[in-house]
Amino acid sequence: xxxxxxxILCGGAGTRLWPLSREDFPKQFHRLTGSxxxxxxxxxxxxxxxxxxxxxxxxxxxxxxxAEQLEEIGTPAKAIVVEPEVRNTAPxxxxxxxxxxxxxxxxxxxxxxxxxxxxxxTAFVSAVESGMTAAEAGALVVFxxxxxxxxxxxxxxxxxxxxxxxxxxxxxxxxxxxxAAKGFLDSGNFYWNAGLFLFKAAIMLDLLQAHAPEILAAxxxxxxxxxxxxxxxxxxxxxxxxxxxxxxxxxxxxxQNLRCAPLDAGWSxxxxxxxxxxVMEKDQDGNVARGxxxxxxxxxxxxxxxxxxxxxxxGVENMVVVATEDAVLVASKDQAESIKRAVESIKAxxxxxxxxxxxxxxxxxxxxxxxxxxxxxxxxxxxxGGKLSLQSHRYRSEHWVVVGARWK
Amino acid sequence: xxxxxxxILCGGAGTRLWPLSREDFPKQFHRLTGSxxxxxxxxxxxxxxxxxxxxxxxxxxxxxxxAEQLEEIGTPAKAIVVEPEVRNTAPxxxxxxxxxxxxxxxxxxxxxxxxxxxxxxTAFVSAVESGMTAAEAGALVVFxxxxxxxxxxxxxxxxxxxxxxxxxxxxxxxxxxxxAAKGFLDSGNFYWNAGLFLFKAAIMLDLLQAHAPEILAAxxxxxxxxxxxxxxxxxxxxxxxxxxxxxxxxxxxxxQNLRCAPLDAGWSxxxxxxxxxxVMEKDQDGNVARGxxxxxxxxxxxxxxxxxxxxxxxGVENMVVVATEDAVLVASKDQAESIKRAVESIKAxxxxxxxxxxxxxxxxxxxxxxxxxxxxxxxxxxxxGGKLSLQSHRYRSEHWVVVGARWK
Numbered sequence: 001x002x003x004x005x006x007x008i009l010c011g012g013a014g015t016r017l018w019p020l021s022r023e024d025f026p027k028q029f030h031r032l033t034g035s036x037x038x039x040x041x042x043x044x045x046x047x048x049x050x051x052x053x054x055x056x057x058x059x060x061x062x063x064x065x066x067a068e069q070l071e072e073i074g075t076p077a078k079a080i081v082v083e084p085e086v087r088n089t090a091p092x093x094x095x096x097x098x099x100x101x102x103x104x105x106x107x108x109x110x111x112x113x114x115x116x117x118x119x120x121x122t123a124f125v126s127a128v129e130s131g132m133t134a135a136e137a138g139a140l141v142v143f144x145x146x147x148x149x150x151x152x153x154x155x156x157x158x159x160x161x162x163x164x165x166x167x168x169x170x171x172x173x174x175x176x177x178x179x180a181a182k183g184f185l186d187s188g189n190f191y192w193n194a195g196l197f198l199f200k201a202a203i204m205l206d207l208l209q210a211h212a213p214e215i216l217a218a219x220x221x222x223x224x225x226x227x228x229x230x231x232x233x234x235x236x237x238x239x240x241x242x243x244x245x246x247x248x249x250x251x252x253x254x255x256q257n258l259r260c261a262p263l264d265a266g267w268s269x270x271x272x273x274x275x276x277x278x279v280m281e282k283d284q285d286g287n288v289a290r291g292x293x294x295x296x297x298x299x300x301x302x303x304x305x306x307x308x309x310x311x312x313x314x315g316v317e318n319m320v321v322v323a324t325e326d327a328v329l330v331a332s333k334d335q336a337e338s339i340k341r342a343v344e345s346i347k348a349x350x351x352x353x354x355x356x357x358x359x360x361x362x363x364x365x366x367x368x369x370x371x372x373x374x375x376x377x378x379x380x381x382x383x384x385g386g387k388l389s390l391q392s393h394r395y396r397s398e399h400w401v402v403v404g405a406r407w408k
Numbered sequence: 409x410x411x412x413x414x415x416i417l418c419g420g421a422g423t424r425l426w427p428l429s430r431e432d433f434p435k436q437f438h439r440l441t442g443s444x445x446x447x448x449x450x451x452x453x454x455x456x457x458x459x460x461x462x463x464x465x466x467x468x469x470x471x472x473x474x475a476e477q478l479e480e481i482g483t484p485a486k487a488i489v490v491e492p493e494v495r496n497t498a499p500x501x502x503x504x505x506x507x508x509x510x511x512x513x514x515x516x517x518x519x520x521x522x523x524x525x526x527x528x529x530t531a532f533v534s535a536v537e538s539g540m541t542a543a544e545a546g547a548l549v550v551f552x553x554x555x556x557x558x559x560x561x562x563x564x565x566x567x568x569x570x571x572x573x574x575x576x577x578x579x580x581x582x583x584x585x586x587x588a589a590k591g592f593l594d595s596g597n598f599y600w601n602a603g604l605f606l607f608k609a610a611i612m613l614d615l616l617q618a619h620a621p622e623i624l625a626a627x628x629x630x631x632x633x634x635x636x637x638x639x640x641x642x643x644x645x646x647x648x649x650x651x652x653x654x655x656x657x658x659x660x661x662x663x664q665n666l667r668c669a670p671l672d673a674g675w676s677x678x679x680x681x682x683x684x685x686x687v688m689e690k691d692q693d694g695n696v697a698r699g700x701x702x703x704x705x706x707x708x709x710x711x712x713x714x715x716x717x718x719x720x721x722x723g724v725e726n727m728v729v730v731a732t733e734d735a736v737l738v739a740s741k742d743q744a745e746s747i748k749r750a751v752e753s754i755k756a757x758x759x760x761x762x763x764x765x766x767x768x769x770x771x772x773x774x775x776x777x778x779x780x781x782x783x784x785x786x787x788x789x790x791x792x793g794g795k796l797s798l799q800s801h802r803y804r805s806e807h808w809v810v811v812g813a814r815w816k
Contacts, residue, residue, distance in 0.1 A: 019718075019720075293735075293736075294754065296750045296753050296754060298746070298749060298750045299743060299746075307736055309733075309734050309735055309736060310427075310734060310735040310736070310754055311735070311736045311737075311738075312426075312427075312735070312736070312737045312738070312739070312747070312750045312751075312754065313738050313739070314737070314738070314739035314740060314743050314744070314746060314747060314750055315739060315740030315742065315743030315746075316727075316738055316739070316740055319724075319738065321736065321738050323731065323736045325717075326717050326718060327701075327717055327718040327719070327720070328701075328715055328717060328718070328719045328720070328729065328731045328736060329719075329720045329722070330719075330720070330721050330722070330724055330727065330729050330738055331720070331721070331722035331723060331724070332722060332723030332724055334723070335707060335722050335723030336722070338706070338707075338722060338723075339720070339722060341706060342704045342706045342720045342722055343720075345704050346702065346704060346718055346720065369777045369778050369785060370777050370787055372811060372812065373812060374811070374812070375811035375812065377777060377785065377787075379778055379785075399807070399809045401807045403780060403782070403783035404780065404781060404782070404783065
C-alpha cells in the first residue's frame with residue numbers, strides 16, 4: 001500500500017489560551033495535557049505505518065522551537081520548511097504538494113494541524129486509512145468529527161446521507177447559529193471540520209492551478225529560491241505574495257471531488273481553557289491542576305489551574321486560573337472563550353499578549369530575571385554546541401558568570 | 409491637659425491576608441489601602457495633640473521594617489522596643505507601663521494595634537479624648553466599635569445602659585454564635601472590642617501586680633537588662649518568661665474599674681481579603697484593583713485584585729485574586745476568612761506561608777532572583793550608609809556587580 005506523507009502545520013497563534021499561549025510561544029509548543037507538547041504528540045501520531053517521512057511547515061518565529069522539540073522526542077523531520085511570513089493553509093498545502101510532487105506526483109499527503117488533541121491514535125490511523133482509497137482515486141478528503149453538541153464555534157461539513165463510511169461532501173458551513181447547529185446535530189449528516197486534508201500531490205496542484213493560480217505561482221517561485229541549511233528549508237520572500245487564504249475557501253469549497261472521512265478519535269482543538277478542562281482527567285470534585293506550582297483546592301469544584309507557582313483556590317466553581325511569570329487569568333469556564341477582548345486591552349498597553357519573558361533562539365534561550373534603572377539581569381542558556389553571534393556594545397558593560405557547563 | 413503616650417503594638421502575623429501578608433512581612437507593613445502602610449497610618453494618627461512621644465513595640469523579626477517605615481514617613485519614635493520573643497498584649501502593656509512610669513507614674517498610655525484601619529482620624533482623637541477623664545480617674549478604658557452587623561469573628565464588650573458616653577463594662581464575650589451576635593446588635597449595649605486600651609501607668613502596674621505578678625516580674629527584669637543602641641531598645645531574654653496572654657484575659661476581665669469609650673471612626677481590623685474589599689473605594693461594578701500589575705475586569709463584579717503582575721478577570725463575581733512573586737490566591741469573597749486551612753496545607757510542604765522572597769535586613773534587603781543547580785542570583789539593596797556583616801565562604805564563589813550607587 002502506498003505511504004502517506006505527513007505535513008504538519010505549526011502556524012496557529014492560540015491567543016485564546018493566553019497567558020500561557022502567546023504569539024512567540026503558541027499553544028502547540030506547550031505541555032498542555034502531559035509530558036509532551038501538542039506538536040510533539042502530533043509528530044508521534046504521524047510516525048510509523050501508513051506514514052512516510054515527516055515534514056513540518058512552520059513560520060520564521062517558531063523554527064527553533066520546532067527543531068528543539070523534534071530533537072527532544074528523537075523524531076527527525078525530513079524537512080522543516082520555514083515560511084518567511086505567516087500565510088494560511090492554502091499556500092501551505094501548495095508548498096506541501098510541490099515538495100512531494102518533486103519525487104512523486106502521485107504521492108499522498110496528509111496536511112495536519114499541530115495544535116489539536118487526538119486521544120485515540122489507533123482510531124486516528126484507521127480514519128486516515130479509510131480516506132486513502134478515495135484520495136488515491138483523486139478525491140480531496142477532509143476529516144469530519146461526529147459532533148457531540150451544538151457547538152457554534154466550529155466549521156461544519158455536510159455530507160450526503162448513506163451507509164458508506166467515506167461520503168461525498170455537500171457543503172461547508174462556518175460557525176452556525178445555535179439553532180442551526182442543533183439541526184445539524186439531529187440530521188446525522190453533519191461533522192465538525194477537523195482541519196485535516198488528505199490528497200494526492202498532483203490533484204492539489206491541479207486544483208490550485210484551477211482555483212488559485214497566483215498562489216501556485218508564488219509558492220513555486222518561493223520554493224525554487226528556497227535556502228537550505230542543515231536544519232531548515234527556508235522559502236524565499238516571494239512566498240509573501242501568495243494570498244493568505246485557507247485551503248477551505250481557496251480550493252476545498254470549489255472542488256468537485258470532495259469526500260469526508262469520519263474521525264471519531266477523541267478530537268479536540270483545545271481552543272479555550274474550558275476545552276482543555278473538558279479533555280483532562282479530573283479529580284472527584286472535577287478539578288484539574290497543571291503546571292509546576294503546587295495547587296490546593298478547598299471547597300472548589302469543576303476548576304482548572306495552570307500555574308507556575310503555588311496556587312490556592314477557595315470556594316470557587318467552574319473557574320479557570322492561569323498564572324505565568326508576568327500575568328494572571330481568572331475566568332469563569334463558560335466565558336473563557338471571550339478572552340480575546342481582554343487580551344486586546346492588555347496588548348494595547350504592553351507586550352504581554354505577545355511575548356513571554358523567555359525568548360528562544362537557535363543557540364538556546366535567554367530570560368529576563370530583573371530589570372532596573374540602566375541595568376538588567378538575564379539568565380542565558382546556550383545549548384551544547386550552540387553558538388551566539390559575536391556582538392560588542394560601546395555603551396554597555398557586560399558581566400558574564402558561568403554557573404554550569406556541559407560539553408557536547 | 410495631660411498628654412497620652414502612644415505605644416503601638418506591631419505583633420500581628422495577619423495570615424488571613426496570605427499570600428501578601430506573611431510571618432516575615434505581615435499585613436501592617438503592607439500598603440493595603442493607599443500609599444502608606446497600616447503601621448505608618450497608625451503612627452500618623454497618633455502624632456499631634458493629645459499625643460506625646462511615640463513608642464513602638466515590635467518583635468525581633470520586624471524591627472528593621474519598623475525602623476525603615478518610620479524613617480520613610482519622617483516620624484521618629486522615642487523608642488522602638490524590641491521583644492526577643494513574641495508574647496502577647498499583657499506583657500506588652502506591662503513593658504509600656506514600666507517605661508512610662510520611669511518618668512511619670514501618672515502618665516496616660518494608649519496601647520494601639522498597628523494592623524487596624526481607622527478611616528476617620530478626627531473621630532478617633534475625640535474617642536481617645538472622651539476616655540481620658542475616666543483613665544485619669546484610675547479606670548482601665550477599652551474602646552468599643554458600634555457593631556454594624558452580627559459579626560461572629562470579633563470579641564464583644566457589654567456595657568451598662570445609660571446616657572453617658574463612657575460606660576461601665578459588664579463583661580467581655582469572645583466570638584459569639586450568630587444568634588447571640590444578633591441579640592447583641594439589637595440590645596444597643598454591645599460593642600466590638602477594638603483592642604485599644606487607655607490607662608495610667610501606675611494603674612496598669614497595680615493591676616498586673618494583683619492579677620499577673622509573674623508577668624510584671626519578668627518584664628521588669630527584661631527592661632532592667634535591656635540593651636540600648638541608637639535605633640532599638642532590645643529587651644533581655646527574661647521577657648520570654650512572661651506568660652503569653654492577652655491583656656483582656658490577664659487583666660481587663662478581672663479589673664474592677666473598667667470603662668468603655670465608644671469608637672465610631674470607620675474602624676476595620678482588615679482581618680480578611682473581604683474586609684479589605686469592604687473598606688476600599690470601588691468602581692461602578694464594585695471592583696477594586698490594587699498592586700503594581702495592570703488589571704482588566706471583564707464582565708466582573710464585586711471583586712478585588714491585589715496583583716504584582718497583569719491580571720485579567722472574566723465573568724467573575726465576588727472574588728478575591730491575589731498574586732505575589734511565588735503564590736496565587738483565588739477565593740470566593742464570602743469564604744476568604746477560611747484561608748487558614750489552605751495556608752496550613754501549603755506550609756506543610758514549603759516555606760511559602762512564612763517567607764517572602766525579599767528578606768529585610770538592617771542594611772537593606774536581598775531578594776532571590778533565580779536559583780539553580782549549585783548557583784543562585786540575588787539582588788541586594790544596601791541603604792545609603794548601610795553596612796553588611798563581613799563574611800567569607802570557603803566553598804562558594806561570589807560575583808558582585810554594582811548596578812547603581814547613591815552616597816549618604
